[in-house]
Amino acid sequence: DVKVTQSSRYLVKRTGEKVFLECVQDMDHENMFWYRQDPGLGLRLIYFSYDVKMKEKGDIPEGYSVSREKKERFSLILESASTNQTSMYLCASSSTVTGANVLTFGAGSRLTVL
Amino acid sequence: GQSLEQPSEVTAVEGAIVQINCTYQTSGFYGLSWYQQHDGGAPTFLSYNALDGLEETGRFSSFLSRSDSYGYLLLQELQMKDSASYFCAVRRQAGTALIFGKGTTLSVSS
Numbered sequence: 001d002v003k004v005t006q007s008s009r010y011l012v013k014r015t016g017e018k019v020f021l022e023c024v025q026d027m028d029h030e031n032m033f034w035y036r037q038d039p040g041l042g043l044r045l046i047y048f049s050y051d052v053k054m055k056e057k058g059d060i061p062e063g064y065s066v067s068r069e070k071k072e073r074f075s076l077i078l079e080s081a082s083t084n085q086t087s088m089y090l091c092a093s094s095s096t097v098t099g100a101n102v103l104t105f106g107a108g109s110r111l112t113v114l
Numbered sequence: 115g116q117s118l119e120q121p122s123e124v125t126a127v128e129g130a131i132v133q134i135n136c137t138y139q140t141s142g143f144y145g146l147s148w149y150q151q152h153d154g155g156a157p158t159f160l161s162y163n164a165l166d167g168l169e170e171t172g173r174f175s176s177f178l179s180r181s182d183s184y185g186y187l188l189l190q191e192l193q194m195k196d197s198a199s200y201f202c203a204v205r206r207q208a209g210t211a212l213i214f215g216k217g218t219t220l221s222v223s224s
Contacts, residue, residue, distance in 0.1 A: 045206070
């Protein structure tokens with residue numbers, strides 16, 4: 001019954017490494033999102049995409065990039081990981097047709113950068 | 115810009131009623147949503163208000179007043195399993211993305 005799958009639940013990387021976080025949804029949703037969640041700061045929007053090959057910056061895009069080559073897959077890329085990118089990363093998707101306010105989230109990827 | 119304010123913590127006992135308030139500032143309004151997140155879990159959708167008034171879904175209700183830029187989530191007959199974080203959210207000015215408040219941690223005790 002898993003609908004949004006994030007490839008890694010836990011990752012440990014070193015400063016300066018390139019990090020890929022993968023997200024796949026099986027609901028044929030047009031919209032996909034990447035958030036990061038930190039204690040006391042809630043969920044902050046990094047990037048989102050409303051169509052294949054389309055991307056929009058969120059509120060905290062610095063240090064991140066994204067790729068959406070296929071409708072079901074949305075990747076978050078940290079070009080050169082830094083310790084302040086240690087966080088929980090949440091991927092989500094939504095359908096413009098059935099409700100853009102209803103997001104389905106993945107289980108999250110907890111990234112630690114040493 | 116857009117911002118949402120909600121209390122950081124609320125405590126209550128089983129069987130009680132609790133209200134979690136949310137005030138928002140946004141240049142364009144496309145409705146107020148509520149999400150629940152248990153510790154270690156993913157956020158899950160609870161409710162959505164596009165128009166003023168109360169929406170009821172079982173023990174949970176959500177209220178919206180657009181003139182006051184204010185809404186609340188009402189949880190009745192509290193159970194231990196309701197202990198979680200609750201987030202209000204509004205649609206971002208540009209596009210379909212949601213902007214979330216910082217969340218309210220609800221602790222229910224017996």
